[in-house]
Amino acid sequence: MEDIHVQYVNLEKSENLAKHRTEGFSCSKALVVRRGAPFKISLRLEGRPFNPKTDSLRVKVMLGHLYVIMPVTFSKKVSSSGWKAYIDPEDLNLQNPSIFIFSPASASVGCYKFQLGLLSQGGQRRNAFSKFILLCNPWCPKDAVYIPFEDQREEYVQNDSGLLFMGTAMNLVSRPWSFDQYEPGVLETCLNLLQVSPKHQNNRRLDYLNRNNPVYISRVVSAMINCEDDCGVLKGNWSDDFKQGVNPSVWTGSGDILRLWAQSGYSPVKYGQCWVYAAVMCTVMRVLGIPSRVVTNFNSAHDTNGNLGIEEYYSETGQKLNHSKDSIWNFHVWVECWMTRQDLGSGMDGWQVLDPTPQERSGGVFCCGPAPVKAIKDRHINVLYDIPFVYAEVNADVHTFIVGQGRVLSHSKDTDRVGSLICTKAVGFPRLQNITEDYKYIKSPTSTLTSRSSAISEDSTLRNGSSKGALVILTLDKGPVAGEPIRLTVKFINKQSVFKMMSVHLNAQAKEYNHNPSDTFWETHGIIKLAPMEVKVLRQQILPAQYENVVGDNLINLAVVLEDMATQERVLASEEFNIASPQLTIQVADEDSIVPNKEQSATVTFTNPFSHAVGGVLTVAGAGLIPDKINFRMLPLRPGGKVEQRFTFIPSMLGTRMLRGSLSLSNINATIQGFRMVFVNRA
Template sequence: MQQVDLEIEENLEQHRTDGFSHSKTLVVRRGAPFRVSLPGTARPFDTLRVKIMLGRLYVTVPVSPSPNCPPSRWGAFMDPEGSASKPSVFIWSPASASVGRYTFKMLAFVQDKLKFRASGKFILLCNPWCRADSVFIPFEDQREEYIQDDSSLLFMGTSTNIVSRPWSLDQFEPDVLEACLNLLDVSPQHQRNEKRDYLYRKDPVYISRVVSAMINCEDDRGVLKGNWSGDFSGGVHASSWTGSGDILRSWAQSGFRPVKYGQCWVFAAVMCTVMRVLGIPCRVVTNFNSAHDTNGNLVIEEFYSETGKKLKSTKDSIWNFHVWVECWMTRRDLDGDTDGWQVLDPTPQQRSRGVFCCGPAPVKAIKERRVNLVYDVPFVYAEVNADVHTSVVSQGRVVSRTVDTERVGPIICTKAVGFPRMHNITGDYKNTKSPFSTLTSNSSSHSESSTLSRNTDKTSAVLMLDKPPVAGAVIRFTVKVVNGQRVAKMMKVHLNAQIKEYNNSPADTFWENHGVLQLGPLEVKILRQQILPEVYEDVVGDDMVNLAAVLEDVATHERVLAFQEFNVTVPELIIEIQDEDNVTLNCEHAATVAFSNPFSHPVSGVLSVSGAGLLRGHVNFRMFPLRPGGSGKQRINILPTMAGRKMLQASLMLSNKATVRGFKMVSVRRP
């Protein structure tokens, strides 16, 4: 059987799939025609038919002489500008066609007898440029951002000290498209009933649930194994990943064995890659102070000891940040205004209809508290809206309790369209007083932006950092203590700092201080404290700190608690591109990566540089010890293979467990 000419270059450009030019198969989007050409030997013929196959499903359509195909059905028509020596046919897919790998046959007949046949293959994706497609997104800059951009920023840290992390989505890198299609094919839904799965792949709601489940490996042959134990032996530390391509390729090349290891931002970023490959607009979203409400009562309980040590005594938790994705789609399965962004969370936290996946939950439904809707709206609603009950425990008895209704979900954000910066989308999820309504500390006192329970005639305390902590600098903070009564008080003061992971209760104490404070009637005192770099540098790394103060009235034994969780940021790597305004496709250019040691002791490490469309794979260098305050530079050469806006990123894994990162957006022009 002969092969048709797939006119690949023309079709890729028309379908905005030229990023997949490395694929051995033509890649097109549904709801739009693509042109194929037959050899001249196909003529003459009376009739021409096209048989289009997806697995064992097929449809046969006649090739009409004019382009009047019904848009809701498969169709084909002759190219009116084609030549007799090379006749061309446009194949039209409906905007609701299923995503997947197709084959087709061109059948030419003379007097109902088969005279000629030729075959071809194509991959069909969703089409956010097509108004009839349920993933249509109406703005070109958003289509460029949420489909075509192959890099992004992930936001981490704390709500008061947000850190951006570069991530290479890699959707146009070799073998990534094939891995994403394999993900659909090895899913339990496909393995159980191939025909049913192919039929359902027309619906982005169905596709997104399959992908959400397949990114983790808890119920299937999914991509990533989660690990929050702290022991990453036998795999890669979640913080070491810099892009999705390595993960997806490793998974596919291993015969679909899970890649070790992932955490929430890795799960979300890999899912974002898969959804963009499949043509569904997608973005990565961070929810700060994200609640995990295990019993569904919209209340998170936290407990502290009488000396300020945070205790792990409940299954509920608040993650300093949690990362999921949003996908854009029409919700024809739901009533009311639920179209637009939908929350999907591939991190295996809780089962949805028996499977570890989450969503798609309409963002509009979360804001309106429509918790009766599928899928998983109540769970996501709690993540951004739960109340927090914080108690001090002494000898097994609660001696103090406060309630905070605003601590959870103070900032929800994503990358801005077209710019490497944060975009606050909190107002899409909840009604807020201001775009950045958030507490600067958690305490027994009341501020304008909080609804903490309080009694103004009692003692209160507020703990506040002087400024966001930076590696190598002294951490300075104050505890403001207010005596609300007209009698003098003697207070025991307990200060406690614990290292903690973003998703967990703190570990052991690494710094503490205890003392006694005299308060006159209605007196306000400010305690100034500091933690030196040599105390925290060797324990914090990429982790966070839970800092708490418990004050005890010596006479009445009443306690008040003030606390704050914070991250210590490291200055970014500085990347410079030589003659950056003239970076040209397929021309080598020089770049440098610079690092200054902010720590109080010498550090060494391994520098890794990568960039989709700029470098092939990763380039690694060993950085020799730098004295405190010392700096070093590394020169590299880049060779752009794709035009457009690309991200060059670098990460330096240091010997003291910290990781330093940096990125540079590079505009690559055609010659």
């Protein structure tokens, strides 16, 4: 009888991808599975059938030069800490046997090769080769990244789109972002990120061994997203000059960035800022199977000297000055990843802060975290990693000084401004989830502030300054919107029973989210008289023609200084705010009948709110909906004019997907965004 040999190995991709929840990676040439769960391979044998009494099978699994050899048994019993290969005795086909390969829940992440050896009764050994990619498994209770709720696994691992929150806490901007983890080449690029990291290049064996630990993986990825110490993905740029690359505001998804990085031979992509760094890191972590979400901290402090105090300086006329090495970013974006912290104890399990934006070194390289959110809240500053830095970002006090003639004229302290809102995208819905209380203990508002604020609308903001003699309250009547005047109210209160002559200075400066403001673009000055205990109200507005040329994607710093002309006592109130951009509107025809491989139509609408004509390039994209971006050139549109652009798309993936529109204006430094969630049903 002809001896037995293996004709080929069937990786049973469709069955394994479904069981391991990796169907999104079906475009990968390799089988993609998750650790802590068995996957099935089937053999096609030629010659005689397999004889369990005289023939034997073994599997050799290799990650680099690390390997494990397993005899194929007929017992389904597995150990959570070891590899296992077995044939199900209840489903035995001797001509075409199926083998299950089980990886432990602590196996290292990476691209594995495996060798199947068949030793026949004639003493002949025959081998077959293949490979598979092994990822973390948040569905497995024994995995360090296990997260116990299915809706959270869908959101934080499988969802390939999301929202990034920017602007200011009073006037949020929801920026659509495509994480693109299932787009062609992204999985392979994320795995190559681990391969080209200094940790791997310096000691490949140790790196492979350490890849079983999400704490280790997250630190490697945090360092590799920026290029300060390595051939990382992104080069940062916080200037106004992006001629050598792409303005960070133009990026709408991670796929383009990761593909550019890979195609260039791992040269850094130009350029990124905090939200781009965080979004790309979120993509890499979701690809590797580690639950991740993008988090925004509004009024984020960068405390250079570690004293939990941020100093800000203003001139006598309310102009903000660049006199401090400390800074407050209007918003800063980082990543949270979910994992157990076996190195710290169970009390530190859960969400961990990881920040790939290069700000300070950790362990000698530009990375940050994983810092347990629980440790940040309770100020456990000795816990690994980088707790003092993150704690200051959400808790520092702000000391504001008015200076003139080389001396300090006034000083005030604000303990609530930093970390005023910390948020992320809600699970399953395109809206904000407030997670501030995860990071800090929220102070109860004082009765005085509550009563003072009660008459102010929900859209307004409140900043006030107080001295012994006077109180000034600066209020925006509502969240500013592009194309409309910025209306503000200043309330002056004489706290004493004496007549006061007061000089008033109002000042507005444009600023980037992470810098001190530039020169004044609007100001007004005057004198008011306050009778004893009198309250006066001043209403002002900044017209669109006055702010359009300086704002774009920037923000505005608005300040008022009130000076008692008799005593030279000064009091300052200030507010930093963004102007809400117009939105693109996307409408989809036959929204309830969207199915794979069937052409659908949609329309993008834009109305020009500016006081002059604008034109630019409209880009439409959608992971799982549009294979390549669609670009349309928009001719100059008159003020108040409306344009509609129709396009078609053919869905390729099931489930909830995001259609995104992005309009880059050519004559204003601004990008107009819009999105629509659509659900692709089974045919």
